[in-house]
Amino acid sequence: MSDTSAVTRVLFEDFAPAAIAVFYLIAAAAIAIFGFGVYQQVRKYRYGTAAEVSGGLSARFREMVGTVLSHRTIARRDRPAGAAHRLIFYGFVLLFLGTTTITLDYDILGPLFHVHFWHGAFYLWFSLVLDVAGVALAGGLGYMMYRRGWLKPPKLDYARPDRKPGDPDYDRSDYRREDWAFLWTLLTIAVTGYLLEAVRLVWLEARPDVWETRWWSPVGAALAAGMRAAGMSAAAGGAWRLGLWWFHGILALIFIALIPFTKVKHIFTAAGSLLLRDPLAAQRLPKVPVEQQRVGAQYITDFTWQQLLALDACTKCGRCHEACPARAVGAPLSPRDVILSLREFANRTLESGVLPAQAELDVHGKGPGQVSMETLWSCRTCMACVEVCPVAIEHVPIIVQLRRKLVEEGEMDPQLKKTLQTIHKSGNSFGESKRKRAAWTKALPFAVKDARKEPVEILWFVGDYASFDPRNQKVSQGLATLLHDAGVDFGILYEGESNAGNDVRRVGEEGLYELLATANIESLSAASFKSIVTTDPHSYNTIRNEYPDFGGRYAIEHYTTLLLRLLQEGRLKIARQLGQRVTFHDPCHLGRFNKGYDAPREILRLIGCELIEMGRCRSNSFCCGAGGGRIWMPDPPGADRPAHNRMREAAAISGLQVFVVSCPKDLTMFEDALKATGNEGQFVVRELIELVREALAREQLAPVPGAAA
Amino acid sequence: MKILVAVKQVAALDEDFEIRADGRDVDPDFLVRDLNEWDDYSLEEAMKIKEAATTPVEVVAVCVGPEDADEALRKCLAKGADRAIRVWDESLADADSIAIARVIAAVARREKPQLLLAGAQASDHAFASTGVAVAALLDWAHAAVITLLDYTSGAKSAVLRRELEGGVLHEMQIETPAVLTLQLGINTPRYASLRSIKQAAAKPIEVLTPADLGMSSAEVGAAGSASRVRRMYVPEKGRAHMIEGSVAEQAARIAQLIRERTGGAP
Numbered sequence: 015m016s017d018t019s020a021v022t023r024v025l026f027e028d029f030a031p032a033a034i035a036v037f038y039l040i041a042a043a044a045i046a047i048f049g050f051g052v053y054q055q056v057r058k059y060r061y062g063t064a065a066e067v068s069g070g071l072s073a074r075f076r077e078m079v080g081t082v083l084s085h086r087t088i089a090r091r092d093r094p095a096g097a098a099h100r101l102i103f104y105g106f107v108l109l110f111l112g113t114t115t116i117t118l119d120y121d122i123l124g125p126l127f128h129v130h131f132w133h134g135a136f137y138l139w140f141s142l143v144l145d146v147a148g149v150a151l152a153g154g155l156g157y158m159m160y161r162r163g164w165l166k167p168p169k170l171d172y173a174r175p176d177r178k179p180g181d182p183d184y185d186r187s188d189y190r191r192e193d194w195a196f197l198w199t200l201l202t203i204a205v206t207g208y209l210l211e212a213v214r215l216v217w218l219e220a221r222p223d224v225w226e227t228r229w230w231s232p233v234g235a236a237l238a239a240g241m242r243a244a245g246m247s248a249a250a251g252g253a254w255r256l257g258l259w260w261f262h263g264i265l266a267l268i269f270i271a272l273i274p275f276t277k278v279k280h281i282f283t284a285a286g287s288l289l290l291r292d293p294l295a296a297q298r299l300p301k302v303p304v305e306q307q308r309v310g311a312q313y314i315t316d317f318t319w320q321q322l323l324a325l326d327a328c329t330k331c332g333r334c335h336e337a338c339p340a341r342a343v344g345a346p347l348s349p350r351d352v353i354l355s356l357r358e359f360a361n362r363t364l365e366s367g368v369l370p371a372q373a374e375l376d377v378h379g380k381g382p383g384q385v386s387m388e389t390l391w392s393c394r395t396c397m398a399c400v401e402v403c404p405v406a407i408e409h410v411p412i413i414v415q416l417r418r419k420l421v422e423e424g425e426m427d428p429q430l431k432k433t434l435q436t437i438h439k440s441g442n443s444f445g446e447s448k449r450k451r452a453a454w455t456k457a458l459p460f461a462v463k464d465a466r467k468e469p470v471e472i473l474w475f476v477g478d479y480a481s482f483d484p485r486n487q488k489v490s491q492g493l494a495t496l497l498h499d500a501g502v503d504f505g506i507l508y509e510g511e512s513n514a515g516n517d518v519r520r521v522g523e524e525g526l527y528e529l530l531a532t533a534n535i536e537s538l539s540a541a542s543f544k545s546i547v548t549t550d551p552h553s554y555n556t557i558r559n560e561y562p563d564f565g566g567r568y569a570i571e572h573y574t575t576l577l578l579r580l581l582q583e584g585r586l587k588i589a590r591q592l593g594q595r596v597t598f599h600d601p602c603h604l605g606r607f608n609k610g611y612d613a614p615r616e617i618l619r620l621i622g623c624e625l626i627e628m629g630r631c632r633s634n635s636f637c638c639g640a641g642g643g644r645i646w647m648p649d650p651p652g653a654d655r656p657a658h659n660r661m662r663e664a665a666a667i668s669g670l671q672v673f674v675v676s677c678p679k680d681l682t683m684f685e686d687a688l689k690a691t692g693n694e695g696q697f698v699v700r701e702l703i704e705l706v707r708e709a710l711a712r713e714q715l716a717p718v719p720g721a722a723a
Numbered sequence: 724m725k726i727l728v729a730v731k732q733v734a735a736l737d738e739d740f741e742i743r744a745d746g747r748d749v750d751p752d753f754l755v756r757d758l759n760e761w762d763d764y765s766l767e768e769a770m771k772i773k774e775a776a777t778t779p780v781e782v783v784a785v786c787v788g789p790e791d792a793d794e795a796l797r798k799c800l801a802k803g804a805d806r807a808i809r810v811w812d813e814s815l816a817d818a819d820s821i822a823i824a825r826v827i828a829a830v831a832r833r834e835k836p837q838l839l840l841a842g843a844q845a846s847d848h849a850f851a852s853t854g855v856a857v858a859a860l861l862d863w864a865h866a867a868v869i870t871l872l873d874y875t876s877g878a879k880s881a882v883l884r885r886e887l888e889g890g891v892l893h894e895m896q897i898e899t900p901a902v903l904t905l906q907l908g909i910n911t912p913r914y915a916s917l918r919s920i921k922q923a924a925a926k927p928i929e930v931l932t933p934a935d936l937g938m939s940s941a942e943v944g945a946a947g948s949a950s951r952v953r954r955m956y957v958p959e960k961g962r963a964h965m966i967e968g969s970v971a972e973q974a975a976r977i978a979q980l981i982r983e984r985t986g987g988a989p
Contacts, residue, residue, distance in 0.1 A: 302918075309916075309918055421914070421916055422916050422918065422919070424913040424914030424916075426914070428911070431914045434914070435914075438917065439755070439757065440755075446738075447737050447738040447755075449737070449738060449739075450738055523916065523917065524917075524918065525916055525917025525918035525919075525920070525921060526916075526917040528917070529917055
């Protein structure tokens, strides 16, 4: 091989100065259009309200970069799509960096400092890397086309559960066209790049520095070989090169110009959304500032600029659509559609730069881009959507903000209205007298300490269901016995305890939530204890994550970690291994919300249960349907329910004996669902506490009433 | 245009309760208080008329009761009532429904509303008489237990519907000013969010005594009442008891009981 130190690609070779000027003009126009588009989007986001972004920017930035580079979130629950996107991403980034390198050499360092580095060995390696990058890009795009065109995963069907066939925005066919246009455009840019490379080689075949180094561009060289074999002359190559050069160049510039106007903008919006993510978005809902006039979100401009930006980050990937329990049972809600509707609404009303009349900014209703109350009330706030979203869209706070406005207007299910009034009046959702909150303790052979009157080590926040529901009272008595037997110094608040408010807040009744939280914090501050334990994962979540915003900061755990510790320390002694084949249902508020996945599983292992996981477990656990206040709303008669769906999933485990739960609401929901799905007699639903009791007993305990053996 | 809505803070029994020492009422410590359910509907009806009106309508809630009745009035204010009036002094403690009606009538004379809406009855004492007594005292037209009301703000008359026994509907036209007592279910009362209740706490409640309304002590309280509670008590428990055992045993026991009660042969 001859000396290659001078080898490079001569830019604009054989171009007339006028042609070069035309190219720069087009490039400048493309960048101007891009710039205007960015300005227009930023202007749109600025119509949003102020956003609170906590924490250091550099830490956020590092995490965002880590997420983007690793593709961690995109590969979740769809590895092939993650791999293909990784190819597209890295291919695109390298090709973009390649173009930037050339610009740096040719337009910046060259003219300013007469420094050129884009030649010789660097150039050759550059050519090779970019050729490989192009293959990655085209390969990734090819798989995505195969996926959309042939695999057709259901989550990529944009048909909406909250619209009827025939409605103008039913199947969002514009999005489908855009998806394909995007894939084809990018693929065309990649393919014409290779063709251009090849015809240039044919054109310059007589020049040794070009021809002899051609295999540093392996794809181009192979294509060139094919073209020559097909009889292409150097002159023909030159002619083709001119045509393809303009085509490839202008197409790439159009692509850049259109970034802010098309789905391509997710390059920026997704990164922005990831940068601004709130790691506790669903766990800790936003407070309503005292001075705020309106409650919740009524107008599109009531959302924060961060939320408006996040709307634009959605790539319609359908992970939330797939994970949503409401959608799975045919309710008129898909988290994706809520986001897309609001995005379309924002684009229509806020992009022009002239704010329309306020009435036209109302996002509630059934019109295009609006979100209906049926949709909002279908949400279980189970966080499945937020947890799986690869670009950190926070659906739950958006939905709750919209609900707050509905609550303010009283637009809700009559039964829910009644329950809220009941909670206001009696402090619990059962409408029972406050005095009866601790009635379940009367059946115990020992007295449970009153934490209001004497100091205790552990304050047990019992919660409504565990206090008042007859079936759950048995479980509460079981846990009290376990704690008593283990010698734990514990007590409860008796009438001093009110509904913790987690679900009231998720319904959107912020005023009532504040009342409940303040009342509980007042009771808790008056008591003397080291830490709190809860039966209810819902109470656990709000006390742990939300009470601090109201001045209540406590060491708190769910009973599962406490029991595990008592077992491990030997304070509770396992008498026998149960040897049962069980599956475990992760409660949303324990698992997804607070990452308490392991303690219940470890307990099951210790007591000798064979745990068979359901397909949807841990972070992908499937909500029982009770969350977000849905436990206080009737399900439409005849419709499928999340709990039924879950029971069918469990029933598919062969030889399953026990469906284990660790949440009072789960016990209620799933015992009903067990009967409703005709699985009674096949297996039973049991609280983890009941299994632990059984494993500690020297003799077999009598079966718990309500849990058929 | 003005609508006066008469409301009551009713009492409901808590789980276990005791009778007051004088034996004439439940010990107030065991009572849970709330706005009378019927009154929720009459306020809603007033709000509907107000919201449908093209000219301003003032909705005024009035309550005869002690300070804790403010809670009921706050709920009305939270739902959109413009003003609230509470009338009280100690002499009213033993008032019967006629004496209460006399106070409300005095407020109506002062306020001069086009309509006076009230619940058909209160859930605690269930006299169903205060509203109609007010009409009699004012000498206004009245209709009771209304299930549908059609009234346009400022109109000289209202059309209303009542449900009679046997599923017969009674539609009538009534001249205003009138006193109307409404039945449950006439509308869907709105939800008063905690936020609106808190905001209503800032609105003033006008507190009057019977004297402020020009009433003499002979007209109010026990002196102005035509009736008096003698005692309040829980009747002796009945002798119901559960029959246990197998179906055959239960049947035999029932047969035995029937024979005992009817004096049949053993």
